[in-house]
Amino acid sequence: MGSRRAPRWTSSCSSRSRGAGREGCAMFVPLTPLDYKRRAVRNFGDKIGVVDGERRFTYREFGERADRLAGALRALDVAAGDRVAFITYNTHHLLEAYYGVLQAGCVLTPINIRLSADEIAYVLEHSGAAVLVYHRDFQDLVDRVRPRAPRLRHLVILEGEDPEAHAYETLLARASPEPGPEISAVDENAICELFYTSGTTGRPKGVALTHRSLALHALYFSVTMRMSDADRVLHVVPLFHVNGWGTPQVLTAVGGTHVMLRKVVAQDILRLVERERITVLLGVPSIYTMLVNEPTIGTFDLTSLRRAVSGGAPASPSLIRAMEEKLGCLCVVGYGLTETAPLLSKALPKAHLGGTADDDLRRRSTTGFEVVGVDMRVVDGEGREVPPDGATVGEIVARSNVVMEGYYRDPEGTAQAIRDGWFHTGDMAVVDAEGYVTIVDRKKDIIISGGENISSVEVEKIIAAHPAVFECTVIAVPDERWGETPKALIVLKPGQRATAEEIVGHCRRHLAGFKLPSSIEFRESLPKTGTGKIMKHELREPYWRGYEKRVH
Structure with a gap:
């Protein structure tokens, strides 16, 4: 089995960055997204680079605010490698943090605002923010988690007041701009972002990403999507989710325009596409389903759009067709994970392929083929590539510079995910003769609902804690709006009674809203294997009968 370094916050220049025998090289420039901000300020300084509601910032103004954020963190005596957590919408403040926090030598840790107080308290404690x-x-939420995060030294509030917190704008106004280190002094292998994602163990895992991974991911993304300074991207994907799909780095790198979206409302998205002349949309299938079914969509001018990408969960050909009809642009599926920063593949059309319009639509609805900079394969249990017949199922594995450094404080989880030099995704797929991969099932019991990962084990543990529950399991069932949602199958203890409403109420006290079971069914027993494991596959099958894939 290949070895993999445990996650670390800083390192000296290593063979991984310079390579053996590189001492005599004429020049070595570390890879870091900080160089992209420098480039944007220098080459697009007077251009409007960030739009947040009625506020507009040129790249020069954006750069100065990021510099002041770095200076403010230094003034708070925050040390290099310290984690700086954010709980906020897609605001210009969080976009500033993608650079200012890194310039201060710290690690940016955006937290999913949809998590429960228990989950957020865990993330704060585990990350050591x-x-x-x-x-x-989110004042009420912060008040609840604050006592459970003893290592928190400073609170900073955005667009509000709290006697126990610093005001963000006041901190920036008082701070001396700190442009950060010279690019040549940056350790490209130092971890600079930490994102928490759900895992099969129930607790979120901290995915550690380095300067190098993020910088290269932006380049791979740019080549794949043909990004330029003419592009204007609406940040529909939350910046706390999977590195914002890489847009904070790639769009800054090319000098494009960031347009922030604080809350997902169909008419607001369409209005901003029209007003700001958005060229690229990225979102999960549930958002596109909402958009194409919005009755007023025909009243908006969407002609500026050149491409829409659906990811985070599988999309059906019918959805891709509806997107193209309603949005009037090329629509494709993308695939990736938090652990890969995230982009691994894109279902782009290949110019040399013929076939009918339906053939083209089918290809663009698949998981896609590997992007530049990624080696992605579908392998069997022995690590051999499956035949490209569109029928033989294997697991997707990937090898790339964009793969995470590891799971923070979880060497066992890291060793399980990265084996023999390959990252194992846990997604089961087939591959056709043209190299298009299609996910057909999941190896892990992760439910992807509206682009959000839900651990069935985590939900099961909460339900099992109810005093009336004997045993339970949680499975994914198809849902037309969210793709799939969790369904709980429960066996009650003899003589005990409970209603579905009571179970959901119990879950609501411990879980984020999107993790709550969408339906509950009480059963006399649950089928088990010879070793006593509940047979989830058998339980799922009736709900997915008639569907080509076991994901939706």
């Missing part, structure tokens, strides 16, 4: 920056709308 020293600073928490939060929007005023």
Whole structure:
């Protein structure tokens, strides 16, 4: 089995960055997204680079605010390698943090605002966050988690007041701009972002990404999507989710325009596409389903759009067709994971392929083929590539510079995910003769609902804690709006009674809203294997009968 370094926050220049025998090279420039901000400020300084509601910032203004954020963190005596957490919407403040936090030598840790207080308290404790920056709308949430995060040294509030917190704008106004280190002094292998994603163990896992991974991911993304300074991207994908799909780095790198979206409302998205002349949309299938079914979509001018990408969960050909009809642009599926920063593949059309319009639509609805910079394969249990027949199922594995450094404080999880030099995704797929991969099932019991990962084990543990529950399991069932949702199958203890409403109420006290079971069914027993394991596949099958894939 190949070895993999355990996650670390800083390192000296290593063979991984310079390579053996590189001492005599004329030049070595570390890879870091900080160089992209420098480039944007220098080459597009007077251009509007960020739009957030009625506020507009040129790249020069954006750069100065990021510099002041770095200076403010230094003034708070935050040390290099400290984690700086954010709980906020897609605001210009979080986009500034993608650079300012890194310039201060710290690690940016955006937290999913949809998590429960218990889950957020766990993330703060596990990451050891020293600073928490939060929007005023989450004051009640912060008040609940604050006592459970003893290592928090500073609170910073956005667009509000809290006697126990610093005001963000006041901190910036008082700070001396700190442009950060010279690019040549950056350790490209130092971890600079930490994202928490759900895992099969129930607790979120901290995915550690380095300067090098993020910088290269932006280049791979740019080549694949043919990004330029003419592009204007609406940040529909949350910046706390999977590195914002890479847009904070790639769009800055090319000098494009960031347009922030704080809350997902169909008419707001369409209005901003029209007003800001958005060229690229990225979102999960449930958002596109909402858009194409919005009654007023025909009243908006969407002609600026050149491409829409659906990811985070599988999309059906019918959805891709509806997207193209309603949005009027090329629509494709993308695939990736938090652990890969995230982009691994894109279902782009290949110019040399013929066939009918239906053939083209089918290809663009698949998981796609590997992007530049990624080696992605579908392998069997022995690590051999499956035949490209579109029928033989294997697991997707990937090898690339964009793969995470590891799971923070989880060497066993890291060793399980990265084996023999390959990252094992846990997604089961087939591959056709043209190299298009299609996910057909999941090896892990992760439910992907509206692009959000839900651990069935985590939900099961909460339900099992109810005093009336004897045993339970949680499975994914198809849902037309969210793709799939969790369904709980429960066996009650003899003589005990409970209603579905009671079970959901119990879950609501411990889980984020999107993790709650969408339906509950009480059963006399649950089928088990000879070793006593509940047979989830058998339980799922009736709900997915008639569907080509076991994901939706």
